[in-house]
Amino acid sequence: MAHQAVDRIRNVALIGHRGVGKTSLAEAMLYEAGIIDRLGNVGDGTTVCDYDVDEQSRGHSIGASVCSFEHAARKINLIDTPGEPSFVADTLSALRVVDSAVVVINAVVGVEVNTQRLWERADRERLPRLVFVNMLDRERADFFSALESLQAAFGRHVVATEIPIGSEREVRGVIDLIDMKAFLYPQARRGSVVVAAEIPAELVEQAAEYRERLMDEVAENSDALMERYLEGEAISHNEIVAVLKQGVTEGHIFPVTCGVATRNLATGRLLEALVEDLPSPAMRGAVLAESADGEPIELSPRDDADLVGLVFKTRADPYAGRVNLVRVFSGVLSSDSQVINVTRSIKERIGQLGIPEGKESLPVGEIGAGDIGSVVKLKATTAGDVLRSSEGRIAFPPLELPSPVMAFAYEPVSAGDDDKAAAALRKLCEEDPTLDVHRDPQTGEQIIAALSQVHVEVVVDRIEARYGAKIKLRPPRVPYVEAIRREANARARYKKQSGGRGQFADCRLEITPASPGSGLIFENAIKGGAIPGGFIPAVEKGVVEAMRHGSFAGYPIKDVRVRLYDGQHHSVDSSEMAFKICGSMAFKDAMSRADPVLLEPIVRVTLTVPVGSVGEVIGDLNSRRGRPLGMVPKGAITEVKADVPLSELLDYAPDLRSITAGQGEYTMIFERYEEVPAQLAAKLAAAALASTAGAAEG
Numbered sequence: 001m002a003h004q005a006v007d008r009i010r011n012v013a014l015i016g017h018r019g020v021g022k023t024s025l026a027e028a029m030l031y032e033a034g035i036i037d038r039l040g041n042v043g044d045g046t047t048v049c050d051y052d053v054d055e056q057s058r059g060h061s062i063g064a065s066v067c068s069f070e071h072a073a074r075k076i077n078l079i080d081t082p083g084e085p086s087f088v089a090d091t092l093s094a095l096r097v098v099d100s101a102v103v104v105i106n107a108v109v110g111v112e113v114n115t116q117r118l119w120e121r122a123d124r125e126r127l128p129r130l131v132f133v134n135m136l137d138r139e140r141a142d143f144f145s146a147l148e149s150l151q152a153a154f155g156r157h158v159v160a161t162e163i164p165i166g167s168e169r170e171v172r173g174v175i176d177l178i179d180m181k182a183f184l185y186p187q188a189r190r191g192s193v194v195v196a197a198e199i200p201a202e203l204v205e206q207a208a209e210y211r212e213r214l215m216d217e218v219a220e221n222s223d224a225l226m227e228r229y230l231e232g233e234a235i236s237h238n239e240i241v242a243v244l245k246q247g248v249t250e251g252h253i254f255p256v257t258c259g260v261a262t263r264n265l266a267t268g269r270l271l272e273a274l275v276e277d278l279p280s281p282a283m284r285g286a287v288l289a290e291s292a293d294g295e296p297i298e299l300s301p302r303d304d305a306d307l308v309g310l311v312f313k314t315r316a317d318p319y320a321g322r323v324n325l326v327r328v329f330s331g332v333l334s335s336d337s338q339v340i341n342v343t344r345s346i347k348e349r350i351g352q353l354g355i356p357e358g359k360e361s362l363p364v365g366e367i368g369a370g371d372i373g374s375v376v377k378l379k380a381t382t383a384g385d386v387l388r389s390s391e392g393r394i395a396f397p398p399l400e401l402p403s404p405v406m407a408f409a410y411e412p413v414s415a416g417d418d419d420k421a422a423a424a425l426r427k428l429c430e431e432d433p434t435l436d437v438h439r440d441p442q443t444g445e446q447i448i449a450a451l452s453q454v455h456v457e458v459v460v461d462r463i464e465a466r467y468g469a470k471i472k473l474r475p476p477r478v479p480y481v482e483a484i485r486r487e488a489n490a491r492a493r494y495k496k497q498s499g500g501r502g503q504f505a506d507c508r509l510e511i512t513p514a515s516p517g518s519g520l521i522f523e524n525a526i527k528g529g530a531i532p533g534g535f536i537p538a539v540e541k542g543v544v545e546a547m548r549h550g551s552f553a554g555y556p557i558k559d560v561r562v563r564l565y566d567g568q569h570h571s572v573d574s575s576e577m578a579f580k581i582c583g584s585m586a587f588k589d590a591m592s593r594a595d596p597v598l599l600e601p602i603v604r605v606t607l608t609v610p611v612g613s614v615g616e617v618i619g620d621l622n623s624r625r626g627r628p629l630g631m632v633p634k635g636a637i638t639e640v641k642a643d644v645p646l647s648e649l650l651d652y653a654p655d656l657r658s659i660t661a662g663q664g665e666y667t668m669i670f671e672r673y674e675e676v677p678a679q680l681a682a683k684l685a686a687a688a689l690a691s692t693a694g695a696a697e698g
C-alpha cells in the first residue's frame with residue numbers, strides 16, 4: 001500500500017492541563033472516525049489511549065499515545081499527551097513532531113496552570129493551535145467565561161469559531177460561526193446522529209455578534225478579503241477557511257471550538273476542524289535541524305529527499321520488546337531496509353513498521369515524508385535519536401526538560417530483586433528522560449530521582465508490574481556540604497624514619513574561600529623548586545582527598561582556593577605518597593582554623609494552589625524555614641514561589657496534598673547552597689560525629 005501524500009496528513013497533539021478530557025476526546029474522535037465501535041471511558045479504563053494498566057488504575061494518562069486513522073481522505077496522527085506535569089517529557093517530546101496542537105480546556109475553570117505552561121511552550125515551537133473547550137455539560141460550565149479566560153491569557157487572536165447551544169445539562173449542540181449553522185446532537189453518545197438546523201431564535205443575535213468578531217480576525221489576515229468583507233460582500237465557506245487556515249498556520253489566529261467529549265457532542269466537528277483549519281506537514285513547510293558543525297539544515301517534507309526521521313518516544317514492552325515511534329521529516333522510511341542512527345553512529349535494520357493505534361499497531365510497508373509510525377526491535381535506538389539513510393550527524397534542538405527534584409534512596413526488598421530492579425530501571429530510564437537513577441557519590445546510596453512523588457510511585461509500580469522486582473524507598477540523605485569563611489595558613493611535615501628508606505614531605509599552604517560553584521581552585525605558587533614539580537600533583541591529590549570529609553561534620557568541602565606556596569623535600573626520602581599525605585594533613589589543619597560552616601541545598605519551589613489554601617500553604621512553608629518570594633493570582637489558582645531548604649521538603653508531597661485537598665502541585669529546582677542555622681548545624685555535627693563513632697566501634 002502506498003503511503004499517504006504529505007499534504008493529506010495531519011499530525012496533531014492533544015495538550016492541556018490534567019483531567020480536561022484529552023483522552024476522552026481522542027476516544028470520541030476515534031469513534032467518530034469509525035476506528036472503534038464502542039466509546040470507552042477513562043473511569044472504566046477502557047479507552048484506546050490510556051492502555052497501560054497503571055494509567056487505568058490511576059485514571060489519568062502517564063505516557064503519550066499515538067492513534068493514526070483516516071478521516072475525510074486525510075491521515076490523522078493524533079497524539080494524546082498526559083497533562084500531569086510529572087509526565088511532561090512525553091508531552092514536550094510530542095510537541096516537536098506535530099504540526100499543530102489542540103489545546104483542551106475545561107469549560108468550568110477555563111485556563112489552568114498547565115494550560116498556560118504548555119501554551120508558552122507551543123509558542124516557542126511556533127506551533128499552530130486550535131482550542132477545544134470541553135465539558136460543556138458540567139455544572140457551572142460557561143463557554144463564554146472560558147473564552148474570556150483564554151483571551152485574557154493568550155490575547156485577542158483567540159477567537160471562537162463555534163458557540164454552544166444550551167449549557168450545563170441542557171447543552172444540545174453548537175453553532176458553527178463560519179457557516180452560521182446549528183448542529184444538534186439529540187442522542188447522547190451517538191455523535192454521528194447530528195442534525196443540521198437553523199440557529200435557534202434566542203441565539204441569533206449572540207451568534208451574529210461572535211461571527212463578527214471571528215470575521216474581523218479572519219479578515220485581518222487577508223487584505224483582499226478585508227476589502228470585500230468591509231463592503232458587505234458575501235464570502236464563501238472555502239474562502240474563509242482558506243484564510244483562516246493560513247492565519248492559524250502562521251500563528252496569527254487561534255480558533256476556539258467546543259463540545260462534550262464523553263457525550264461525543266461536537267467531537268465530529270473537531271475532526272472537521274483538524275482537516276479544515278490545521279496545516280498539513282506540507283503547508284507547515286520545512287523543519288530546521290542542525291548539522292554536526294552547527295549549520296542549519298532545512299528538512300523538507302518530500303518523499304524524494306534523503307530520509308531523516310526523529311524518534312520521539314520509546315516504549316519498553318516486556319513482550320513486544322522495544323517499540324519506537326518516529327516522525328519522518330523527509331524521505332521515506334521503508335520496512336526491510338537499513339538506516340543509520342546518526343546520533344549513536346550505528347547501523348540499524350528496520351524490520352516491521354506499523355501504524356500505531358494506541359497499544360496496537362497495524363503493519364505497514366513504509367512511512368512517507370511528514371508521517372508518523374512505529375518501528376519495533378531496533379537494537380539500540382531510543383527517543384531523541386535521528387535515523388537517516390546517509391551518514392552525517394543531524395541534530396534537533398535539545399528538548400528542554402525539567403530536572404528531577406524528587407529523590408528517594410531505594411533498596412531491593414530481597415536479594416533476588418537487586419539485578420531485576422537494576423535492569424528494569426535501565427529500561428524505564430530509556431523511556432523517560434526525566435528519570436534519573438544513579439548512585440550518590442557522596443552518600444553511596446542508590447537514588448531514584450524524578451519530577452514528583454507520583455512520578456516515583458509510578459516507577460516503583462512499573463518495576464513490580466512489568467518486571468516483577470520489588471524495591472522499597474526511603475528519603476535520601478540531604479547532600480550537605482561544608483565551606484570555609486576565612487583564610488587560614490598551615491604547615492605540615494610528614495616524616496618517618498623507621499629503618500630502611502624514610503618518608504619525608506613538607507608543605508605550606510593557604511586556603512581562602514572561593515566563589516560558589518568554583519569547587520577546588522588549586523594554585524601552585526612554589527618557587528625555586530622547594531617542592532619538585534613532579535610532587536605537586538600528589539599534594540593536590542592529598543587536598544582533594546581531605547576535601548571529601550570536612551572538619552565540621554564530615555561532609556564534602558566545596559569552593560575553596562588552595563595556594564601551595566612553600567615546602568621542603570628530601571632527595572631520597574620524599575615520594576608521591578609522602579606528599580599526598582602531607583598535602584592532606586596541611587589542608588585539614590588549615591581548614592580547622594578557617595571557620596568552617598555547614599551549608600545546605602536551597603531549592604526554589606513553584607507551587608500552584610487553589611486560592612483558598614494560599615494562607616495555609618504559606619504558613620506551612622514558613623514552618624519549614626521557607627522564604628516566600630511572591631504570589632501571582634491566575635484565576636482560581638495562585639502561583640506561589642518560595643526558597644526552601646531541601647531538608648525540609650523530603651516529605652512535602654503528601655503534606656501539600658492534604659493541605660490543598662489534592663489540588664496543589666509543585667516543582668522545585670536547586671537554587672543555591674546556604675549556611676545552616678547554627679543550632680541546627682550543631683545538631684547535625686553531633687549526629688555525624690555519633691554515626692562515625694558508631695561506625696568505628698561497629
Ligand SMILES: Nc1nc2c(ncn2[C@@H]2O[C@H](COP(=O)(O)OP(=O)(O)OP(=O)(O)O)[C@@H](O)[C@H]2O)c(=O)[nH]1
Pocket residue numbers: 016017018019020021022023024025041042043059060061062081082083084134135136137138259260261262263
Ligand atoms: N462531564 C464530562 N466529563 C468529562 C468530559 N470529558 C472528560 N470527562 C471526564 O473527566 C475525567 C478526565 O478525563 P480524561 O479524558 O482522562 O482527561 P485527560 O485530559 O486525558 O487527563 P490527563 O490524562 O490526566 O491529562 C474523566 O473522568 C472523564 O470521564 C466531558 O466532556 N464532560
Ligand SMILES: [Mg+2]
Pocket residue numbers: 022023024050060061080081082083
Ligand atoms: Mg489523558
